[in-house]
Amino acid sequence: xxxxxxxxxxxxxxxxxxxxxxAVSLSETTVxxxxxxxxxxxxxxxxxxxxxxDESGNTVVVAPPEFxxxxxxxxxxxxxxxxxxLKEKLERIDMLQRRSVVEIPEFYTGxxxxxxxxxxNSPNKFARFVGICIQxxxxxxxxxxxxxxxxxxxxxxxxxxxxxxxIQKIEVLRLERRLDESLLYLRDALPxxxxxxxxxxxxxxxxxxxxxINPLKVKLRPRPWLERWERQNLQGVEDxxxxxxxYDKAEKVAKPWEKYDxxxxxxxxxxAEEQEKIFADVHSQLxxxxxxxxxxxxxxxx
Amino acid sequence: xxxxxxxxxxxxxxxxxxxxxxxQSLNRSPFxxxxxxxxxxxxxxxxxxxxxxHPPYWHVLKNNQRQDEKISSxxxxxxxxxxxxKYKNKSPIKGSDLDIEKKEWDPKxxxxxxxxxxxxxxxxxxxxxxxxxxxxxxxxxNHVIRYVPPEEYAKSIIGAKVFRNRKPLGCLVVGAEAAxxxxxxxxxxxLFNEVGLLPKKRLARFxxxxxxVLPPCTPLTAGHFVVxxxxxxxxxxxxxxxxxxxxxxxxxxxxxxxGATKFHRRGGTxxxxxxxxxxxxxxxxxxxxxxxxxxxxxxxIVRINMKYNVIYVKGTVPGPTNSIVxxxxxxxxxxxxxxxxxxPTYFPPEDGTLPQEDxxxxxxxxxxxxxxxx
Numbered sequence: 001x002x003x004x005x006x007x008x009x010x011x012x013x014x015x016x017x018x019x020x021x022x023a024v025s026l027s028e029t030t031v032x033x034x035x036x037x038x039x040x041x042x043x044x045x046x047x048x049x050x051x052x053x054d055e056s057g058n059t060v061v062v063a064p065p066e067f068x069x070x071x072x073x074x075x076x077x078x079x080x081x082x083x084x085x086l087k088e089k090l091e092r093i094d095m096l097q098r099r100s101v102v103e104i105p106e107f108y109t110g111x112x113x114x115x116x117x118x119x120x121n122s123p124n125k126f127a128r129f130v131g132i133c134i135q136x137x138x139x140x141x142x143x144x145x146x147x148x149x150x151x152x153x154x155x156x157x158x159x160x161x162x163x164x165x166x167i168q169k170i171e172v173l174r175l176e177r178r179l180d181e182s183l184l185y186l187r188d189a190l191p192x193x194x195x196x197x198x199x200x201x202x203x204x205x206x207x208x209x210x211x212x213i214n215p216l217k218v219k220l221r222p223r224p225w226l227e228r229w230e231r232q233n234l235q236g237v238e239d240x241x242x243x244x245x246x247y248d249k250a251e252k253v254a255k256p257w258e259k260y261d262x263x264x265x266x267x268x269x270x271x272a273e274e275q276e277k278i279f280a281d282v283h284s285q286l287x288x289x290x291x292x293x294x295x296x297x298x299x300x301x302x
Numbered sequence: 303x304x305x306x307x308x309x310x311x312x313x314x315x316x317x318x319x320x321x322x323x324x325x326q327s328l329n330r331s332p333f334x335x336x337x338x339x340x341x342x343x344x345x346x347x348x349x350x351x352x353x354x355x356h357p358p359y360w361h362v363l364k365n366n367q368r369q370d371e372k373i374s375s376x377x378x379x380x381x382x383x384x385x386x387x388k389y390k391n392k393s394p395i396k397g398s399d400l401d402i403e404k405k406e407w408d409p410k411x412x413x414x415x416x417x418x419x420x421x422x423x424x425x426x427x428x429x430x431x432x433x434x435x436x437x438x439x440x441x442x443x444n445h446v447i448r449y450v451p452p453e454e455y456a457k458s459i460i461g462a463k464v465f466r467n468r469k470p471l472g473c474l475v476v477g478a479e480a481a482x483x484x485x486x487x488x489x490x491x492x493l494f495n496e497v498g499l500l501p502k503k504r505l506a507r508f509x510x511x512x513x514x515v516l517p518p519c520t521p522l523t524a525g526h527f528v529v530x531x532x533x534x535x536x537x538x539x540x541x542x543x544x545x546x547x548x549x550x551x552x553x554x555x556x557x558x559x560x561g562a563t564k565f566h567r568r569g570g571t572x573x574x575x576x577x578x579x580x581x582x583x584x585x586x587x588x589x590x591x592x593x594x595x596x597x598x599x600x601x602x603i604v605r606i607n608m609k610y611n612v613i614y615v616k617g618t619v620p621g622p623t624n625s626i627v628x629x630x631x632x633x634x635x636x637x638x639x640x641x642x643x644x645x646p647t648y649f650p651p652e653d654g655t656l657p658q659e660d661x662x663x664x665x666x667x668x669x670x671x672x673x674x675x676x
Contacts, residue, residue, distance in 0.1 A: 082623045084421040097669035120676040141425050165667045165674045166431040
């Protein structure tokens with residue numbers, strides 16, 4: 001009974017966060033702050049989520065539902081033909097091992113990050129790159145993200161594999177989210193939207209518990225573009241000012257029934273029960289690592 | 303015989319054997335200017351049947367054909383008790399219990415192989431930061447079922463073909479993935495009666511030299527292999543079904559536009575009009591692609607996890623994820639063993655000490671170790 005109640009709270013939390021995210025993407029005007037708890041709040045929340053007991057009398061630890069957005073690479077690729085529970089378990093063990101050595105912080109598309117990699121061709125053997133995360137993907141040890149910056153008027157994008165052992169340090173200089181999940185349109189936007197100083201300092205936030213959503217609307221350069229942005233329902237882009245025939249064609253080509261297609265959503269995601277198991281498995285280890293890091297930071301040995 | 307044929311035999315006296323068409327050289331005679339030999343194909347295997355939907359005729363019927371019987375729950379419980387009684391757990395075999403004399407390893411020994419499942423692909427990194435694609439192979443619950451000595455094996459159908467011109471070797475039958483005897487026929491279960499094991503879903507034959515023989519019921523685990531050795535992996539490739547000529551043979555097809563009518567992914571011409579005046583056997587056409595026996599040779603083992611019985615092999619193996627493959631020591635002469643491997647197989651140490659859980663190759667970067675600085 002209690003176990004079912006726990007599962008229900010997890011699923012409710014998932015549903016709420018799903019709807020929150022959907023609300024964000026569907027709104028047209030400026031958006032209010034949608035609270036997505038960071039790892040700090042998540043830790044406190046997780047402690048409170050330990051239910052007194054289920055049928056067997058053991059405490060049931062449930063990871064907070066926000067883990068799905070904070071650590072999306074722990075979820076495997078949903079394609080059923082290539083799934084194997086044992087392999088996913090072994091991969092998760094390896095991922096946690098790597099995370100115990102390097103801190104891979106929570107970040108989202110739209111966060112400004114700095115990555116230091118070991119590079120044989122650099123003068124001091126380490127190369128540091130600062131950029132805005134425009135896309136992230138992959139699952140397991142193959143997880144990657146792309147950082148974009150404009151250096152000497154030249155747009156530069158670098159794809160980093162999160163678990164590559166050449167990476168020495170990943171810092172999040174500005175933790176925020178944007179109105180879209182993928183910021184590939186920055187390639188066709190004016191360069192000032194992708195420019196970040198290479199010596200940028202990490203920004204400290206006043207309110208640590210909420211990841212702010214930056215409601216910035218980006219101005220695009222005049223056409224030709226790399227993709228047909230008018231067909232992609234972008235929220236973070238200013239009015240494209242195209243002739244009406246573009247929007248007519250976009251409507252013809254659009255698939256408005258996809259948002260009602262439950263089976264499509266089901267096939268693209270891992271079911272809630274499995275997510276719960278995966279994150280419960282991973283949660284305690286991540287908590288321990290976070291705790292150790294906090295102690296190290298307080299001592300000042302970082 | 304036609305005039306053309308006569309002229310051809312006069313000027314090109316090479317004998318055409320039924321098995322292989324030899325490459326014809328350019329003819330320089332003024333009489334045969336118009337003749338060109340366009341087909342330079344070797345069609346030795348074109349008539350051989352590469353795959354069937356049925357097992358060989360000497361196989362015993364495996365899966366139970368019965369319909370759903372309405373058994374009462376009491377009877378079902380009784381059946382389960384009978385199965386449990388019959389297949390009670392045996393104590394694990396220790397190395398000292400082997401009743402055959404311990405034979406020495408020599409470089410010409412052929413050890414047994416192992417049946418495993420390809421559970422996916424994982425990316426790992428070497429010590430210089432280079433990424434390496436590794437296939438994860440899960441060694442299932444292998445047990446030796448029976449040994450067929452060389453003289454007897456050479457008389458069997460397959461053995462006679464394999465050892466036609468060489469000294470015969472023995473054959474070890476290994477089974478993997480124990481299953482409920484309910485789903486199999488009585489004849490299939492009787493194959494395991496001598497050994498007293500639960501019937502296995504999968505059986506495989508491994509050619510072994512007599513000094514690498516294992517007694518029936520011996521378990522084979524991931525420890526059978528050594529990190530850093532080269533293995534060959536046999537599997538059946540991904541079944542693509544009926545495929546067109548572009549995917550199956552790599553044809554270029556036709557132009558996508560510029561007025562091409564109904565010619566985008568077709569084969570085009572299938573022969574000339576003149577020589578032979580027919581379609582030659584082995585002409586590449588659409589058809590069934592995949593589900594073929596293939597060996598990937600010389601793959602290096604980079605990591606072994608003894609706790610979960612998992613082997614990480616550098617490279618990819620034939621077959622889709624979650625398919626069964628067979629792993630055995632490589633036949634490539636330069637990558638064979640120089641030192642003795644666990645012979646005839648690996649047995650956990652008898653003094654109860656647990657083996658090292660995760661063994662890595664020296665070239666790989668271990669995930670818990672500090673980041674690489676070049």
